Amino acid sequence: MGVGVARSPGFWEWDQAITRQFPIRESVRVEFRAEAFNLTNSVRLAPPNATLSGTYGQITSDQPTTGAGTGVSAGTGGRIVQFALKFMF
Numbered sequence: 873m874g875v876g877v878a879r880s881p882g883f884w885e886w887d888q889a890i891t892r893q894f895p896i897r898e899s900v901r902v903e904f905r906a907e908a909f910n911l912t913n914s915v916r917l918a919p920p921n922a923t924l925s926g927t928y929g930q931i932t933s934d935q936p937t938t939g940a941g942t943g944v945s946a947g948t949g950g951r952i953v954q955f956a957l958k959f960m961f
Contacts, residue, residue: 886911900961909952 889907896902920930 884914885909900959903956903958903960905954905956905958907954907956911951913951 887907887909888911889905891903891905894902894904
């Protein structure tokens with residue numbers, strides 16, 4: 873067998889961030905921010921088994937991932953939504 877015979881299935885992920893600033897006075901403003909990681913809640917499959925056993929080449933589990941740039945473990949790639957409100961003066 874050559875290199876790359878047993879490949880992992882591909883996946884895609886949609887991360888979205890929306891920010892809006894509201895001016896209150898000349899030097900005072902409020903910022904609202906909403907962030908969503910893995911917005912579609914798509915599954916990530918682990919690589920196929922590479923051990924020579926009865927399950928060779930089969931995918932038997934999900935692949936744990938981390939939310940993009942958050943440092944928060946997403947477990948098996950679940951959806952993460954965060955909201956923030958910042959008062960700047």
